Amino acid sequence: MSASATPANRAAEQPLVDVRELRTWFELRQWGFLKLGSVKAVDGVSFSLYRGESVAFVGESGCGKSSLARTLLGLHRPTEGDVVFEGESMSRLGRRGMRDYRARVGYVQQDPFGALAPFMDVRRILAEPLKVQGVRGRAERERRIRDVLEEVRLSPADDYLRKFPHMLSGGQQQRVVIARALILEPSLLIADEPVSMLDASVRVEILDLLYRIQQKRELTLAFITHDLSTVRHFADRIFVMYAGRVVETATVTELLDHPQHPYTRALLAALADPDPDNALAMREVPGGEAPSLLNPPSGCRFHPRCPRHMPGVCDVDDPGNFEPRPDHLSACWLHR
Amino acid sequence: MAVPLLSVENLRLRYRTRQGPVEAVAGVDFEIRHKEALVILGESGCGKSSLAKALMRTLPRNAEPATGRVLLEGEDIMALDEERFRREVRWLRISLVMQASMNALNPVVRVGEQVAEPLRVLRGWSRERARQRAAEVFDLVGVSTDFLTRYPFELSGGMRQRVVLAMALITDPQLVILDEPTSALDVLTQASIMNVLKRIKREQGTSFILITHDVATSSELADRVALMYAGQIVESSSAAEFFREPAHPYAQMLMDSVPRLHQETRPTHIPGQPPSLLEPPSGCRFADRCPSRFNLCDRDPGAFRKGDRRRVRCWLHAGGSQLS
Numbered sequence: 001m002s003a004s005a006t007p008a009n010r011a012a013e014q015p016l017v018d019v020r021e022l023r024t025w026f027e028l029r030q031w032g033f034l035k036l037g038s039v040k041a042v043d044g045v046s047f048s049l050y051r052g053e054s055v056a057f058v059g060e061s062g063c064g065k066s067s068l069a070r071t072l073l074g075l076h077r078p079t080e081g082d083v084v085f086e087g088e089s090m091s092r093l094g095r096r097g098m099r100d101y102r103a104r105v106g107y108v109q110q111d112p113f114g115a116l117a118p119f120m121d122v123r124r125i126l127a128e129p130l131k132v133q134g135v136r137g138r139a140e141r142e143r144r145i146r147d148v149l150e151e152v153r154l155s156p157a158d159d160y161l162r163k164f165p166h167m168l169s170g171g172q173q174q175r176v177v178i179a180r181a182l183i184l185e186p187s188l189l190i191a192d193e194p195v196s197m198l199d200a201s202v203r204v205e206i207l208d209l210l211y212r213i214q215q216k217r218e219l220t221l222a223f224i225t226h227d228l229s230t231v232r233h234f235a236d237r238i239f240v241m242y243a244g245r246v247v248e249t250a251t252v253t254e255l256l257d258h259p260q261h262p263y264t265r266a267l268l269a270a271l272a273d274p275d276p277d278n279a280l281a282m283r284e285v286p287g288g289e290a291p292s293l294l295n296p297p298s299g300c301r302f303h304p305r306c307p308r309h310m311p312g313v314c315d316v317d318d319p320g321n322f323e324p325r326p327d328h329l330s331a332c333w334l335h336r
Numbered sequence: 337m338a339v340p341l342l343s344v345e346n347l348r349l350r351y352r353t354r355q356g357p358v359e360a361v362a363g364v365d366f367e368i369r370h371k372e373a374l375v376i377l378g379e380s381g382c383g384k385s386s387l388a389k390a391l392m393r394t395l396p397r398n399a400e401p402a403t404g405r406v407l408l409e410g411e412d413i414m415a416l417d418e419e420r421f422r423r424e425v426r427w428l429r430i431s432l433v434m435q436a437s438m439n440a441l442n443p444v445v446r447v448g449e450q451v452a453e454p455l456r457v458l459r460g461w462s463r464e465r466a467r468q469r470a471a472e473v474f475d476l477v478g479v480s481t482d483f484l485t486r487y488p489f490e491l492s493g494g495m496r497q498r499v500v501l502a503m504a505l506i507t508d509p510q511l512v513i514l515d516e517p518t519s520a521l522d523v524l525t526q527a528s529i530m531n532v533l534k535r536i537k538r539e540q541g542t543s544f545i546l547i548t549h550d551v552a553t554s555s556e557l558a559d560r561v562a563l564m565y566a567g568q569i570v571e572s573s574s575a576a577e578f579f580r581e582p583a584h585p586y587a588q589m590l591m592d593s594v595p596r597l598h599q600e601t602r603p604t605h606i607p608g609q610p611p612s613l614l615e616p617p618s619g620c621r622f623a624d625r626c627p628s629r630f631n632l633c634d635r636d637p638g639a640f641r642k643g644d645r646r647r648v649r650c651w652l653h654a655g656g657s658q659l660s
Contacts, residue, residue, distance in 0.1 A: 201593045279557055
């Protein structure tokens with residue numbers, strides 16, 4: 001983890017990605033025309049990512065973290081707000097601009113087997129992005145394919161080039177997915193739950209690989225996960241998301257050691273480190289469930305479940321970001 | 337000493353595949369006492385789910401009949417014919433919650449009726465009597481009885497998983513097998529389901545086999561842990577022994593691979609892959625990945641006894657007396 005990762009000493013630097021008041025809503029219709037409302041998957045999210053940092057977006061299913069990733073990838077059009085990438089606004093990109101943009105943003109999917117075409121061997125899978133981006137010359141493509149396979153530790157490359165996805169283990173498949181995401185030398189890599197489909201003993205290996213590549217290439221890694229326990233060693237900063245919003249942001253150690261937002265605290269309290277004493281005590285879990293994103297609660301979206309809910313405040317007004325500790329943002333009225 | 341609730345001796349299960357027979361469960365021994373929760377921990381492909389299916393006799397068609405002995409309170413239930421097993425054991429004395437069972441609820445039948453079904457079919461109870469009992473188990477798993485008349489799509493994932501658990505508990509079985517009951521659920525939902533299981537264990541005295549790959553979650557319920565690797569149990573210990581001082585090198589490396597919230601040391605991975613079960617090694621099955629490998633490891637270690645109930649399948653622990 002680099003000390004330069006804190007936002008304070010980077011304020012002067014131009015961010016790689018600047019996201020302002022981003023909203024990605026999905027219109028819900030019946031019979032194709034009757035509007036039922038919008039699912040507000042991402043609803044007013046702002047942040048900046050800097051070059052060479054590794055950040056984690058953490059939240060439960062339905063909190064909007066994957067919709068956010070897909071918006072950053074340009075797979076969904078933002079309903080409102082904008083993504084500014086290397087100083088360029090995404091909303092102004094045309095078809096061609098979008099294609100160039102996608103070459104600069106790599107994507108590592110959650111399910112490696114589902115993300116790899118079963119009828120292509122590894123060589124073809126990796127050649128595809130190069131062809132799309134107009135890398136001419138078979139020899140040049142072959143060289144880049146071999147290099148990237150070495151980088152993800154699938155070596156010697158000859159053992160893998162002609163393998164089809166089903167002939168590889170889950171960990172190896174995920175390495176191929178990572179290789180494909182890297183082959184165009186992106187400056188931003190988005191990994192959506194990159195290890196949740198893998199076995200425990202392989203998870204750390206893949207996370208290690210991603211982190212090492214991120215350090216070596218000095219690229220920006222945004223990784224999306226529901227598992228707070230994996231982030232400590234593989235990210236510099238954390239964004240905790242709840243119901244379409246970012247509710248807490250800080251560096252990893254700061255956030256894990258001094259969680260501020262009641263939702264983050266609940267998440268941490270629900271997580272176990274392996275310990276035989278766990279079986280002896282009940283865990284504190286807030287009641288209820290994550291709200292519908294069709295009609296999210298008024299005020300703070302966590303207030304119906306919050307153990308520290310202040311009536312008349314939390315259910316009325318939306319909390320902005322407060323800074324209860326230096327460089328530590330929490331969207332909670334407690335920290336006003 | 338009292339007869340254990342369930343005692344499994346040399347259980348073996350083979351699947352026929354196009355490449356040849358695969359022995360998914362390769363001679364497994366363990367016992368569970370009354371009111372005890374045993375975690376069967378292992379990574380995918382280690383045979384833990386096959387073990388559950390063999391105990392419940394719900395095997396796919398390419399499986400050969402399991403061999404070995406399964407004693408339920410001293411009675412060999414492997415020896416029962418299929419009809420007696422169905423009428424006397426399955427769901428009445430041992431029930432099962434499978435990984436994706438919450439998605440296997442019938443979408444067009446009210447959940448209350450589905451939960452009551454085991455009693456209607458296996459005990460011939462009237463609709464009304466079964467419904468009353470369904471309301472009781474809904475209370476037990478923490479689902480409002482208003483939900484009895486709802487359909488599965490009206491319930492969230494966590495609620496459906498509780499409903500499935502209610503279905504497994506309605507016959508008041510002695511043993512409930514849970515196969516990855518929370519792995520598809522969110523952190524908070526997972527924690528609240530584990531709370532429900534702990535409460536049921538305490539209040540009802542139900543015994544559990546919890547099958548999982550998740551080391552951290554497994555410690556939420558475990559009295560004992562059996563760690564599986566390549567079809568065999570490589571370590572069987574009390575939860576305190578296993579989580580504090582794992583004995584088998586695989587157990588130690590697995591524990592070191594678990595990322596922890598409050599620990600500065602970096603987790604490490606286990607190099608290599610488990611052996612193919614088509615042609616498993618004749619010696620210790622973990623030897624190829626083991627940092628402590630030495631000359632004896634080319635021979636099968638068998639299970640060494642360490643203390644009263646602890647068993648370790650590793651030559652490093654040969655100091656104990658050998659069992660098999």
